[in-house]
Amino acid sequence: MPPPDRAAAHAAAQALGLPLSDGQADQLLGHLKLLQQWNAAYNLTAVRDPAAMWLQHVVDCMAAVPALTRALPSFCAGTTRPRVLDVGSGAGLPGVVWAVLLPQLDVTCIDTVGKKVAFIRQVSGALQLGNLQVRHARVEQLREPPFHLITSRAFASLADFTRLTLHLLAPQGRWLAMKGKAPTDELAELGWPATMFHVEPLAVPGLQAERCLVWLKNDTPTTPMAG
Template sequence: MSQPDPAARAALEAIVAALGLAAGPEQIDRLQDYLALLRRWNATYNLTAVRDPAQMLSQHLADCLAVVGPLRRQLGETAGRRVIDVGSGGGLPGVVLAVMLPDLQVTCVDTVGKKVAFVRQVAAELRLPNLHAEHARVESLRVPPVDLVVSRAFASLSDFVHLTEHLLAPGGVWMAMKGKRPDDEMAGLPAGVAVFHVEPLQVPGLDAERCLVWLRPTPGALVHS
């Protein structure tokens, strides 16, 4: 990896501290190395429209770090838990979750082969045995059921739950990363799916609205129909 930028490292450590997260030096190293890989691959493969390193830090890394605490609270014990990040692109938030929660098994899913190849390269170079990547359409994906399905800028809430309901284990939930509270999308959810929490997020260094929409099948709903 390239030599780390002390100022960028300090900014990253400040973000982690502001979010009340615990991260050891090795985790900070991995997050920095991930950004370096993202910038390097982005020059050729156009993984993200954001190219400025400072903007990558705030718009991508900080944005994804902000969901780590809420996700940990929802899952409780992360050992043995499984998460799927659908429409993962360059691994956001999946890579960040795998770095910050090493007991969590994280699978990133995307239909674009170069993006899946990038996540696999990240898993190898950052030595993240809990990070996996699948090249597939999520509605066709067949994997063991998961505890949580997450998306970031993937689809409407209705499409999100419809395309991924077959992936949820009993008791599993959906976590959708959104900007402004998506009241219209929530009103359009199908029967059998309920929003049980809309959680505002404060993302350090980002002057924009962010929230998490938590959803689950309602009792007795025929998921997988």
């Protein structure tokens, strides 16, 4: 496969029904270029080929944006700048991609690994993403104002993901877990405090693999902790 370029970015966006400016395409490609450079020294991802990185990481995260855009008004009504937390963000996936494509969001990436946090900070500065922040911390110890959406792509089981982040979820907020196959066992073991809200199949253009989004909500009267 040829290395991704601006035309590839526009093709992926068109396949997903996403608006994409040339500037946004260049930011996505800039993220990929920095990931290639850092990966040579810091092993941020096991994927080495640029075309595979583009498809399995960037386009994979792009594919969730249409569903996210449709859902946001249902739990962010009256909010001008929804707050999103990307837990265990790693190489900024999906946090960086969503910050590029949805500039109306305030995105915070959190990770416990210093080199990953340093990478996301470098990306944020290089791509001039004023709506992207990063935290070097354990999420269960993070104390900040509540987030409207808390997401993860490769962080933990659904039970741990929701349990460790409950104190950060806004009263009407949602969790969104990006998964491969529908995590039947994880859903069966979920229990308190989260309740399954919706499992949404996800098609990633050019990727022949199962993907889904698991939407969760909190049905307990627990009040999230503000910072």
